[in-house]
Amino acid sequence: MPATLPLSPDELLSTTRAVRKRLDFERPVSDDLVRECVDLAMQSPSGSNNMTMQFVVVRDAEKRRAIGEVYRQCYGIYQSLDGVYIRSIDKGDDVANAQQQRSADSADYLGEHMGEAPVLIIPCTVGARLDGTPAMMAASMAANVMPAMWSFMLAARARGLGTCWTTIHLMMEQAVADIVGIPFDQVQQVCLSPLAYTKGTDFKPASRPPADSIIHWDQW
Numbered sequence: 501m502p503a504t505l506p507l508s509p510d511e512l513l514s515t516t517r518a519v520r521k522r523l524d525f526e527r528p529v530s531d532d533l534v535r536e537c538v539d540l541a542m543q544s545p546s547g548s549n550n551m552t553m554q555f556v557v558v559r560d561a562e563k564r565r566a567i568g569e570v571y572r573q574c575y576g577i578y579q580s581l582d583g584v585y586i587r588s589i590d591k592g593d594d595v596a597n598a599q600q601q602r603s604a605d606s607a608d609y610l611g612e613h614m615g616e617a618p619v620l621i622i623p624c625t626v627g628a629r630l631d632g633t634p635a636m637m638a639a640s641m642a643a644n645v646m647p648a649m650w651s652f653m654l655a656a657r658a659r660g661l662g663t664c665w666t667t668i669h670l671m672m673e674q675a676v677a678d679i680v681g682i683p684f685d686q687v688q689q690v691c692l693s694p695l696a697y698t699k700g701t702d703f704k705p706a707s708r709p710p711a712d713s714i715i716h717w718d719q720w
């Protein structure tokens with residue numbers, strides 16, 4: 501059995517955070533650990549049991565640097581999008597706004613340092629692009645890999661590794677496709693995540709809206 505942190509299922513689910521400033525860029529991550537996380541990710545569901553998910557695992561330093569530069573450029577565009585950029589979103593009260601600004605500091609940090617993570621993970625779905633695809637197909641294609649990637653992130657957290665779901669590079673998805681040879685016309689990237697050991701393993705549940713504020717019992 502691999503060495504995992506002593507976390508209950510609920511602790512694992514409630515403490516798998518977007519890790520950015522606490523990524524340890526100096527400590528290498530073994531290929532075997534990545535394989536374990538992907539093996540667990542492959543237990544996730546897929547439409548028609550079709551398993552169209554693929555994981556591009558980038559360890560090469562020059563490719564990571566190049567992807568990090570694409571991410572940095574996209575992040576600059578994102579920062580100019582008022583109402584979209586994490587820092588520009590008003591959460592309605594002082595406590596939540598202070599938390600939002602801390603999250604923005606963390607996101608800004610990753611904007612500058614993505615390429616320094618020892619491993620970058622690009623989960624993809626194969627067969628078609630989502631652009632212009634009818635909703636039923638698009639939702640199915642995306643969900644063939646997104647639950648798998650979340651399982652990967654949970655498996656990583658259980659092993660003392662941190663991840664962060666990011667989508668900003670999709671503004672320049674083709675540039676990243678070209679760096680690692682992804683056939684852009686047939687393969688859709690759904691996110692980009694750093695993978696690194698975390699500095700410390702203690703993470704806390706985040707403040708979230710209570711269930712009854714988002715459940716629509718029997719009727720929207």
Ligand SMILES: Cc1cc2nc3c(=O)[nH]c(=O)nc-3n(C[C@H](O)[C@H](O)[C@H](O)COP(=O)(O)O)c2cc1C
Nearest residue numbers: 516517518519603607610664665666667668669706
């Ligand atoms: C669809 C999606 C896109 C995201 N894109 C980015 C991103 O491009 N850059 C980033 O730093 N974080 C990104 N995040 C992470 C969120 O900012 C993060 O999940 C949120 O602030 C809550 O933080 P927590 O996951 O630690 O609770 C994204 C998350 C999701 C689900």
